Amino acid sequence: MRTSTSDSAKLRALIDREAAAAGFDAVAVTRPDAIPQAPARLAEFVAAGFHGSMDWIAETLQRRADPSVLWPQVRSIIVLAMNYGPDEDPRPLLSRRDRGAVSVYARNRDYHEVMKGRLKEIAGKLASRAGGDVKVFVDTAPVMEKPLAAAAGIGWQGKHTNLVSRAHGSWLFLGSIFTTAELEPDAPETDRCGSCRACLDACPTKAFPAPYKLDARRCISYLTIENKGPIPREFRAAIGNRIYGCDDCLAACPWNKFAQAASEAKLAAREDLRAPKLTDLLALDDPAFRAFFSGSPVKRIGRDRFIRNVLVAAGNSDDICLVPQVRMLLADPSPLVRGAAVWALSRLALEEVRAAARASLAAETDEDVRAEWRAALADEMETHA
Known part of the structure; x- marks a missing residue:
């Protein structure tokens, strides 16, 4: 759906306004063809077996790598981010071996529930103003949200493969709105990791075979969440007291010094999950x-x-x-x-x-x-x- 420059600017102002009102901390726009390197990188990841038992990644390879295959009508992708930064460093809990360490993102309500309704509200207002169709995704469909967020300029994919933001460090939830409206895209962010390898060195199970590459089969988040069978013996001691996920590579990122704790009560940690x-x-x-x-x-x-x-x-x-x-x-x-x-x-x-x-x-x-x-x-x- 063609949109004039004037109308595009008005739509963007609407999106920015509604995103802020809904509690999102960043919003940016990119094109569906903005991640041309994604198909080859994803195919390499799967060919190496790094996806482990997550068969749905291989099964949705083509749709996951190219947004236009997932939905041919898409013309613009709006990426929205919500800061879930903790109010304290989660790593000292790892030394309290009588307690369990739950990943920061899982210490309160499921973020899918928190974000999806709000994305639908924004998408509905966009569709009402611009016409055409919209689709909303929050990590539950074959969408490569991190590369899209990097292409939109919200941050860059760090050496730990997660998104890093100058404003929010490594603590961002991502969601996206696909639309048939043609919106002016934002410029991508520059990779600012430099020579730092703090995230790589922090991994207890050596899950990064190289910078920007993750072997999920060695990742504690995969082992404790996605893995349905026994945890391989070789990783058990290294897991320590991490009982759901792992924050080590995220928490080690130096860019977190610019991050603020999540401002919204719905993302604040439940007291009974801080150190159960x-x-x-x-x-x-x-x-x-x-x-x-x-x-x-x-x-x-x-x-x-x-x-x-x-x-x-x-x-x-x-x-x-x-x-x-x-x-x-x-x-x-x-x-x-x-x-x-x-x-x-x-x-x-x-x-x-x-x-x-x-x-x-x-x-x-x-x-x-x-x-x-x-x-x-x-x-x-x-x-x-």
């Missing part, structure tokens, strides 16, 4: 888990995956007071939980492994759990060799 006790979390059954994480993004991984994560944190805690709870979870209905409990017990009370194995192995039918017992017994035998 592992002993409280290990006690959650499915109804209690759903109630505690109602409205939180944590809820989507389900109780079993979450307790798997908490058991890894328990195994890293050196807190023998957790042993009774870990021991009880050896009989949990979920094999994912039982396997993680075996590992946690072997870390906290290795001397109990042999007796516990005798009681559990005979009835255990899940091969992953049996493998955990074999590994734990091997560790126990080695310590007594």
Whole structure:
């Protein structure tokens, strides 16, 4: 839909005004053809297997890499960003091993819920004024929002592959409005990482094979959220007490010194998720888990995956007071939980492994759990060799 220069300027003023009123901290415009390098980079990412078990990335490769394939009618893409910066550095919590570290973005309401309704309101007003069609996306469709945000000038993709802003550091939620209106695009931002590699060096599991490249299979966010199976043994110790996601590479970014804490109450951390006790979390059954994480993004991984994560944190805690709870979870209905409990017990009370194995192995039918017992017994035998 062709738009005159005068009308385009009026539409942009409307978008800026409505975005500010809706609580967004940045808004910019780009074209659907503004990320020509994206298809090759995404194909390389998938070919290397860096996407892990996230099969939907490979399945939507063509649509994800080119907005015009996703929606051929799109003429302009409006990218909006909301600051979710924490009011304190999340990293000191990593030394409190009796507590669980929940990623900053997940400490309150699901940001999809917070943003999507507001984007729809802005899109509706834009469509009413400009005519034509609009579509709204918040990280739930095959849209490469970070490259689009960089092309629009909101920030640049840092060496940790996340968006970095001069005004907000690495703490931005992104959403987009696709429109058939032709709007004047903004200029892209310059990459300002320079020689800094703080984010790369901060990663506990060495998930960056090179700057600007992420191997999701080694990323703690992937391992604790997207990964549906047991967490690979090679990463468990490095995960520490991170029970949902990881903020290390984001928190290490020097540009965060210019970021302000999120101003909106809906993005402020719930007090009970700032530093929850592992002993409280290990006690959650499915109804209690759903109630505690109602409205939180944590809820989507389900109780079993979450307790798997908490058991890894328990195994890293050196807190023998957790042993009774870990021991009880050896009989949990979920094999994912039982396997993680075996590992946690072997870390906290290795001397109990042999007796516990005798009681559990005979009835255990899940091969992953049996493998955990074999590994734990091997560790126990080695310590007594």
